[in-house]
Amino acid sequence: MNPFKPNRPPSAALTARAEIPTPVVANGVATLRLYDVIDAWGGDWGVSAGEFNAAIDTLPDGVTEIRLLINSPGGEVWDGLAILNALRSHPARTVAVVEGIAASAASFVAAGCDEMVMSRNSEVYIHNAIGYASGDAEVMRAAAEDLERLDRNIASIYAEKSGKSIEYWLAEMPKDRFMTAEEALESGLADRIEGADAAPVARARFDMSMFARPRGDRSPQAALSELPSSTEPGDPNRKDDLVAYEDLTAGLRERLGVTETTLTDADLLAALDESLAERAEPDEAAAPAAAAPAAAPVTDGSVVVEAGAFAELQRQAALGATAHATQETQRREGIVQNAINEGRIAPASREHFLALLGKDEAGTVAALASFPKGTIPVAEIGHSESEAVTDNQRLAAKAGWGSTKKEA
Template identity: 45%
Template sequence: MNPFLRNRQAFKRTPVKAEIPQTRSSDNGTTAVLRLYDPIDSWGEFWGVSAKEFVAAIDELPEKTTEIQLLINSPGGEVWEGLAILNALRRHDARVVAIVEGIAASSASFIAAGVDELRIMENAEFFIHNAWGMCVGNAADMTKMSADLEHEDRNIASIYARKTGGDVDTWLEAMKNESWYSAEEAVAAGLADSVFTSDAVDETPVQKAKNRFDLSALARNGHRPTNSSANEAGDPEDKESVMDTLKEGLAERFGFGADADDETVLKAIDEALEEQTVEPVETPPVVEAAEPTLESALAVIQKNGLGVVENAALTELIAKAERGDQARAQQMQEANNAVIDTAIREGRIAPASREQFLNLLTDNPEGTRKLIDQLPKNLVPVEESGHGQSPANAVEEDLGWFNTRSKEA
């Protein structure tokens, strides 16, 4: 969807209609002029200019046309329509010069950058961005659409990279940032070849201040000033003038005559350099400190409140401390087990809660013991609550009245 598209009411009021671009010729009919002054849209007519309509205008150009001037003031539009227009212009035998008169945005920007030469009028604008698209479907459809858009972005970025001599990834980043370029910035970035002055006659060198950001990193080498080589031939008179100026400056600093020959000049420079020579400073020898004696080391240790232990004794002390820690841990474990066993026997806690209460005792011994002491005994039944009888005795007692001996008695 093109955000610059005119609504129907605005379309009725504008004198510019999306018709087949009109052409006119100059220079005895060898130069033709095409105007791209509409959105680029495959529907054409009211919606904008289509590739089909634009190519129809190209086909009407005289065979003797050697140059096409493409005047652009377009917000852009559909990518594929723009690519078709660009390739139709590339395919034509004539040299194509694009001139941005208002704005070259979106697909209009890569059409402008893709032809033989791009000039941009003062105060005109250039705008680039990532491709847009619409998709209806499931998650797989959306994922594929995303990949398709990334493919289109890289294709478009390659046009800018080819124009500027840069790399595709750099222009992908600029497209992602939706970058605007003034006329001067477009030339500095390498997108445009020159700025057209208001009289549209002379190309103006780009020396104006950049109004938004530094784009020199995107410029190709052709837009950078080159330094002349040391071997490059120059004007002999200019070189002699430089040497005379240099000799006069040396004469003022070293006190010899301005008409002195080269040998005198070099001698004066050598003498001045010798006077400024600094004698090297001798570095004193490094004296290594003597190794301290055992007595002096002990004195320092005792002075600081420390003591000395022989290595074997220290190792034994550490081992004993470790064994003591282990014994203490074992004692604590046995004590905790005894507390839990007593609580289970008294019916304060259930046997199934044994591990849980052991962990509580380990983390908080005092608090857990208080908690266990507060629990009532026989909370979990452990004493006999009634009397029972064995099934065998019960049956015998129930059938006792059948006993004949009892009956006889």
């Protein structure tokens, strides 16, 4: 039974923003939702430990069970620990129900409850702690030690729940593991799978790209929300070009009889060249010119095409490869331009970072994301004020009034 359904009496109605924990109590069971980022700021930035624990404090004395419904990408470790310890310290039995995903900090909040229940098709995500530091070598060493201490702390929660060792979970966390409901149950994190409504789309609600590990190396390129997870600013789709290119490569594979779909453009062009070379070899056993030409032998996996059609396929493949290279160049230029627009790097550094992107895109994007915004001025410096600007507006500008935004 879902106590948050609209048909409940008005006395139990929630606010419009369901992510803010508001308990619903019925028959001694208090139900809360953790449906947002765990963030110390709270409010529009997510659910803070203060907000969550304030909801816990409002529970009546007769509550014997707290049922925590979770669909969260996680967030700040210490606020997650404060939420978990508020649940632990309450005399009621705590049951965490993962309805969509319990990721990062939300995963150890769920694992620390008396019972962890996976809804059908829900998922758990675990990983090493992530942090950012700026300073000399001593500062960096201290930051690394802090992260390792947090990793062991988090692993101890998983270990206590599962019965497996802390070392086991310390070895699993660097793998950035997504676990299905069945895998969470098998690992010992979950106690059972509940046949509640499936919520497989809930994971798509959150931007998980900050945990991405392309080519196996951690690259938190989306730690700053302004950098898109695709690493490409602006309109990343260009549907017409991409669809045409995919259709072309699919047609080439079909005509060549190639079933491998992971071949690169270079591999595909090489296959075309090899097939063309085989057709160009003279047939010593061919009949005299006056006689009808014998059919060329066709081996398994080969397709015979007319020479003109084959030449056209080669031409189109070359065009597709060129278009793909152009797209890559434009995409990388967009990444660097985005960093310049945000004041992370100077315009004079454009070519330097373009070259770095060509060698190690993931590492370069991560480096760009780590540079603070506004280091390089991007706004006009010095201008004549219009007489339409009021004294109040000048005073407000000097005081630094304006909208602020917290980085994720």
